[in-house]
Amino acid sequence: MSAEVQAGKTGSRWKLSLDTWAVLVAFLLALLVRTGVFKHISW
Amino acid sequence: MADVITVPQVQPVQAALRFLRVIPGVLLLAAVGYAGKLLEQNVGAYAKARHWTFPNIEYVLWAIILGLVISNTVGVPEIFRTGVATYEFWLKAGIVLLGARFLLGDILKLGGVSLVLVAIEIAGSLAFMTFLGRQFKLKPKLTTLLAVGSAVCGVSAIIATKGAIEADDEDSSFSIAAILALGALALFTFPVIGHFLHLSDRVYGLWAGLGVDNTAEATAAGALYSDAAGKLAVLVKSTRNAMIGFVVLGYAIYWAGKGQAQAVGNKAAFLWQKFPKFVLGFLLISVLATYHFFNKDQVGALANLSRWAFLLTFAGVGLRTNFSDMRKQGLRPFAVGAIGEVVIAGFTLALVHGAGKIFGW
Numbered sequence: 001m002s003a004e005v006q007a008g009k010t011g012s013r014w015k016l017s018l019d020t021w022a023v024l025v026a027f028l029l030a031l032l033v034r035t036g037v038f039k040h041i042s043w
Numbered sequence: 044m045a046d047v048i049t050v051p052q053v054q055p056v057q058a059a060l061r062f063l064r065v066i067p068g069v070l071l072l073a074a075v076g077y078a079g080k081l082l083e084q085n086v087g088a089y090a091k092a093r094h095w096t097f098p099n100i101e102y103v104l105w106a107i108i109l110g111l112v113i114s115n116t117v118g119v120p121e122i123f124r125t126g127v128a129t130y131e132f133w134l135k136a137g138i139v140l141l142g143a144r145f146l147l148g149d150i151l152k153l154g155g156v157s158l159v160l161v162a163i164e165i166a167g168s169l170a171f172m173t174f175l176g177r178q179f180k181l182k183p184k185l186t187t188l189l190a191v192g193s194a195v196c197g198v199s200a201i202i203a204t205k206g207a208i209e210a211d212d213e214d215s216s217f218s219i220a221a222i223l224a225l226g227a228l229a230l231f232t233f234p235v236i237g238h239f240l241h242l243s244d245r246v247y248g249l250w251a252g253l254g255v256d257n258t259a260e261a262t263a264a265g266a267l268y269s270d271a272a273g274k275l276a277v278l279v280k281s282t283r284n285a286m287i288g289f290v291v292l293g294y295a296i297y298w299a300g301k302g303q304a305q306a307v308g309n310k311a312a313f314l315w316q317k318f319p320k321f322v323l324g325f326l327l328i329s330v331l332a333t334y335h336f337f338n339k340d341q342v343g344a345l346a347n348l349s350r351w352a353f354l355l356t357f358a359g360v361g362l363r364t365n366f367s368d369m370r371k372q373g374l375r376p377f378a379v380g381a382i383g384e385v386v387i388a389g390f391t392l393a394l395v396h397g398a399g400k401i402f403g404w
Binding site for chain 1: 345347351
């Protein structure tokens with residue numbers, strides 16, 4: 001008897017690379033700065 | 044007849060657990076990085092108040108040194124390791140945000156020059172490392188991994204090539220250890236040589252971007268010299284990173300031709316898969332900055348966000364460098380890497396110096 005395991009496929013379809021996540025987070029931060037949510041970032 | 048077992052959707056829970064697992068390590072990166080920043084501010088002032096002669100050590104170096112001390116004395120406990128490994132994520136996010144400080148015209152001008160230098164550097168490094176690997180009788184695939192790691196972009200290139208040419212895990216561990224050890228050495232030697240030779244920010248930045256293999260170490264080596272050199276090192280290193288797909292594709296075709304790797308089907312899809320997406324993000328942010336999507340204060344805020352991201356990266360560079368682990372990997376690949384790196388550093392310095400003469404830098 002063989003058993004076939006079917007995992008939900010929607011997750012893997014949307015799996016993004018580290019690079020892409022880094023770009024998305026950077027753009028989100030840039031958008032927050034542009035819209036004035038982050039007004040000043042000190043260093 | 045096959046029994047079908049449907050596994051219930053547990054992905055949101057898994058994602059939340061993965062997120063929770065990175066928190067301790069990210070907090071450690073932030074603590075080490077911030078301690079480096081505090082040391083930069085306070086040690087110099089303390090020494091000056093007591094009339095001591097003490098070199099001005101930047102936060103970049105403090106963060107790396109603190110990380111190295113932790114990693115090589117008490118070690119990084121398991122609970123922190125997943126989060127510490129996110130330093131590459133912060134590096135890439137930092138590079139994208141740094142794009143706000145570049146105008147498109149500058150990128151096209153400098154990128155054009157650096158593209159030519161990068162092409163010469165990659166061709167020269169690949170040829171020399173292949174020759175060296177043969178002289179030292181290293182395994183051919185190990186030689187390929189060391190050549191790609193030295194010529195293009197360190198660990199990322201080795202991992203990408205390993206999959207494409209079906210190299211052993213052992214070969215990739217050897218190559219990664221050699222490239223990381225040599226990257227750590229470059230961090231300390233490049234700025235000293237740069238100051239000794241009185242290199243300008245532009246010449247040094249180009250040299251660090253061309254000569255240092257790993258993106259994190261190239262960014263740090265540039266930032267250790269000056270802010271302007273750091274910016275340029277990131278630009279040149281990103282140009283090198285953009286070449287990764289072409290080099291890996293070339294090697295994949297070569298090894299497939301020898302029957303020792305799977306043939307590449309759709310070459311365009313292969314190139315896109317290997318292309319570092321953060322380079323596109325960097326370019327897009329600089330296009331937005333060029334067309335005044337951000338005002339001056341906002342560009343300043345993005346630049347500071349980029350510095351915070353790099354701070355976590357520099358802490359991670361120190362924390363993931365363990366010299367005793369590297370020693371275990373053996374001497375021969377390290378020797379090949381070391382000889383190769385010294386020659387490539389000299390070659391790229393001559394290349395940049397020559398370009399400086401031609402363009403009057």
